[in-house]
Amino acid sequence: MVIQRDQPVKIWGWADKNETIEVVFGSQSKKVKADKNGNWALSLDKMAFGGPYSMQIKGRSNHITLKDIYVGDVWLCSGQSNMEMPVHGWSSVDNYQEEIKNADYPLIRTFNVTKGMDAQPRNDSEGMWMVCSPDQVADFSAVAYFFARKLNQELNIPIGIINSSWGGTEIESWITPDAYKALPGRFNDKYEAVDMADFDSFLKENEINKSLYQKAMDRDPGVKEQWYNPSTDVSLWEKMLLPQVWENVLGNVDGIVWFRRTFTLPKEDSGKDTVIQLGPIDDDDETWLNGVKIGESKGYAINRIYEVPSELLKEGENTIVVKVSDYSGGGGMYGNADDMYIKTAKGRYSLAGEWVYKSSVTNKAFNYVTVSPNMLYGLLYNAMIHPFISFPIQGVIWYQGESNVGYAYDYRTLFPAMINSWRSKWGRELPFYWVQLANYMAKDVKPQRSEWAELREAQTMTLLLPQTGQAVITDIGDGDDLHPRNKQDVGFRLALIALNKTYGMEEMTCSGPVFKSMNVIGNKVYIEYDQIGKGLCVKNKYGYIEGFSIAGANQQFEWAQAYLDGDKVVVSSTHITHPIAVRYAWSNNPDVNLYNKDGLPAAPFRTDNWEDSK
Structure with missing residues (x-):
């Protein structure tokens, strides 16, 4: 265990009513009497870092001894799967064998919080402290x-990390219920099916509805009625523009939805081997072409690429049908427009745009709500954060946002609301540092809307709160893996922020270049940056800066040429004579090669706020 230094430490527990409890820790000895409900609490005087110590907790008839306790700094580490990801386990970091072998840091301890959710705040949590060693570090959050x-290497003090994270979770579940209820009414609309008045009764009824819903999923009427057949009457099917998560159209719905689109091929493209790409689909899909199944995949982060036998394609109209099954969270065909196409030996044809769809089985039809941390706001806060609000900590590190992609404009409100709600519960302005979303998915052929870039922007806007910091990692993600394995640099960049901002080591540069201003001269845009450290540099032997796009009054962005001119970046495009807006690293998986000389990447930005980006 690690206890926070330089702050009074609250010790609490449960006993018989009116029982006297004595706590002995180091040179301190304090007593308290339990109240009529058996609750007791006392505060130890603040201590400097050190240890190991033992703590004696004595009651009327029992005696508890806690050993190997250190006093140092404690950090709460929370978020979704990229914070949860272990050094080695369901995924593994780069070079994990060597990392495990060399993990001899006995002054680093972790408390892995057992997953749980609750409609009411809990006062206790399950879990255990572990010492950092080659035998145990595999289970640490990487x-x-x-x-x-x-931190331990630089400060030479004990460091405790409380790992309270859960993969696939939305930020709403981490916000305190009282703070969430204070948000504008539209934020509560997605939870209208959850009855909070009697949550236990709701869960029982929900289980009955779940059984009926799952039976319907197994007996999909779309399969029984062969909706994949080109002769199916779709005159009453609705229309939806793809790609996008279907929540934008259907609301908060899970289940099975069928999508269909026709496309026309010229004679020279028929009868030739073909590839169909649909991008990522959340969660599972089965895909038919002209009534014949050509593939199926399971998993929301997988790019769907299916080979089509030459005999399936025909001159003229062809029909593609996709059955999408979603089990929780966002659903549908949600990638980039450039990810959706059919490629023949002669040409490439986009499949983005208008499709028709029909819902086959939905949870709403059965009044069933998927029981998960995302079913209601505050569930994870209540079970996995609230039990620690009386335990002093130095600060928080946070890695989350992937599950809120598609709702970036809501995230602008939700993220600062969560930070403020946690600070309110701890009673002080906790340092709060987070990881901006990594680069992910396919590269853009041309500039286009990016929901990942919009979410990153919402994260950056939260820096307006005091005592905050952001680790930019758009250069070290993996386009094919939602859980990039280079967690060493992620933790390192977070630590640089803490060392600079919390520990006063101002000589440690903790941020890459951040947009400051733009100045248009002729057809060129001159960009100035803050946080340039020892100066700007380009990781390209020719000096070309990648990832910039510019637009004129028509709001159509084009890739731009960019180069350094001293500590300014000069941006232009032969297609834009009068530029008025600039974007950098504005895509799901941007090209990033602009850094400061301290090795930290420039942060994504845009100078416009055009409505067409929504």
Whole structure:
């Protein structure tokens, strides 16, 4: 265990009513009497870092001894799967064998919080403290471990990390219920099917509805009625523009939805081997072409690419049908427009645009709500954060946002609301540092809307709150893996922020270049940056800066040429004579090669706020 230094430490527990409890820790000895409900609490005087210590907790008839306690700094580490990801387990970090072998840091301890959710705030949580060693480090949160390792190396003090994270979770579940209820009414609309008045009764009834819903999923009427057949009457099917998560159209719905689109091929393209790409689909799909199944995939982060036998394609009209099954969270065909196409030996044809669809089985039809942390706001806060609000901590590191992609404009409200709600519960302005979303998915052929870029922007806007910091990692993600394995640099960059901002080591540069201003001269845009450290640099032997796009009054962005001119970046395009807006790294998986000389990447930005980006 690690207890926070330089702050009074609250010790609490449960006993018989009116029982006297004595706590002995180091040179301190304090007593308290339990109240009529058996609750008791006392505060130990603040202590400097050190240890190991033992703590004696004595009651009327029992005696508890806690050993190997250190006093140092404690950091709460929370978020979704990229914070949860272990050093080695369901995924593994780069070079994990060596990392495990060398993980001899006995002054680093982790408390892995047992997953749980609750409609009411809990006062206790299950979990256990572990000492950092080659035998145990595999189960540490990788980001939290590499963060703690850098702090320990620089500060030479004990570091405790409380890992309270859960993969696939939305930020709403981490916000305190009272703070969420204070948000504008539209934020509560997505939870209208959840009865909070009697949550236990709701869960029982929900289980009955779940059984009926799952039976319907197994007996999909779309399969029984062969909706994949080109002769199916779709005159009453609705229309939807793809790609997008279907929540934008259907609301908060899980289940099975069928999509269909026809496309026309010229004679020279028929009868030739073909590839169909649909991009990522959330969660599972089965895909037919002209009534014949050509593939199926399971998993929301997989790019769907299916080979089509030459005999299936015909001159003229062809029909593609996709059955999408979604089990929780966002659903549908949600990638980039450039990810959706059919490619023949002669040409490439986009499949983005208008499709028709029909819902086959939905949870709403059965009044069933998927029981998960995302079913209601505050569930994870109540079970996995609230139990610690009386335990002093130094600060928070956070890695989350992937599950809120598609709702970036809501995230602008939700993220600062969560930070403020946690600070309110701890009673002080906790340092709060987070990881901006990594680069992910396919590269853009041309500039286009990016929901990942919009979410990153919402994260950046939250820097307006005091005592905050952001680790930019758009250069170290993996386009094919939602859980990039380079967690060493993620933890390292978070630690740089903490060392600079919390520990006063101002000589440590903790941020890459951040947009400051733009100045248009002729057809060129001159960009100035803050946080340039020892100066700007380009990781390209020819000096070309990648990832910039510019637009004129028509709001159509074009890729731009960019180069350094001293500590300014000069941006232009032969297609734009009068530029008025600039974007950098504005895509799901941007090209990034602009850094400061301290090795930290420039942050994504845009100078416009055009409505067409929504």
